[in-house]
Amino acid sequence: MSASLFSTLPPEIICRVFEFADDFSVVAALAQTARIFYHTWRENPISICQAVAPRVFSNLTDAERLLDVQEEAEAVNQSQDSCKQKSIIRAKRLLFNARCASAAAESWVSLCQIHECFDRGEDPHMRPSELARFERAFYRVWTIGVMGSAPHLQDQASAFLDQCSPRELCRLDELGTWATYFNENDFGSLGLDLHDEVWKTGCDLVSKRWMAYQEGRHGIAAPDYTPLNFFAFFDNTQRYLDLIQDE
Known part of the structure; x- marks a missing residue:
């Protein structure tokens, strides 16, 4: 998908893409993919972190x-x-x-x-x-x-x-x-x-x-x-x- 088409995706879908990332290096890479991805990360850091963290941290609590x-x-x-x-x-x-x-x-x-x-x-x-x-x-x-x-x-x-x-x-x-x-x-x-x-x-x-x-x-x-x-x-x-x- 070209960068110009990202803007047509609903923010909720982009947020879900972030939430399914394997780890935070993927989150960082996604945030640099296109402006809409960066803004989605800036708007939803807590929900994204809460979704990704259990796959990364053995001591999340x-x-x-x-x-x-x-x-x-x-x-x-x-x-x-x-x-x-x-x-x-x-x-x-x-x-x-x-x-x-x-x-x-x-x-x-x-x-x-x-x-x-x-x-x-x-x-x-x-x-x-x-x-x-x-x-x-x-x-x-x-x-x-x-x-x-x-x-x-x-x-x-x-x-x-x-x-x-x-x-x-x-x-x-x-x-x-x-x-x-x-x-x-x-x-x-x-x-x-x-x-x-x-x-x-x-x-x-x-x-x-x-x-x-x-x-x-x-x-x-x-x-x-x-x-x-x-x-x-x-x-x-x-x-x-x-x-x-x-x-």
């Missing part, structure tokens, strides 16, 4: 929670934005946060070199389930950091941590340990800074809560055959998390 908290933390600054502008900002931030989570996961995979470790079975390389656990913890520690850095949301940070099971706290603490001590914090022009105030706050709050849980309890006998003794995200070491007692 956590990604959307982070978005909600970021918006609440910046509510005063965004109060003058139009509804359409807020929708566009939200869609762009969702994609930015996802790129950050992906970049962090790549850095973690590069550090771990898990395929060189023992007890990995027939599939020694990092698995989708392991990446999903890591990215879930990444979104959650980031969310806690945003809450803890905003005075009017600090009570929510405490309540969020209250809802985390001891096993989840262990995962969040391991993510915080990696973010604080075991990465070079070199994400190029992406804009991710794991040593900024938000991330320091999130890691600190998680660490304190995990230490409070451990006080008076026997330590976990973590495996000694995994990279840097990390174990919270790997499939073959989930049995160690089962040793963590509930409250």
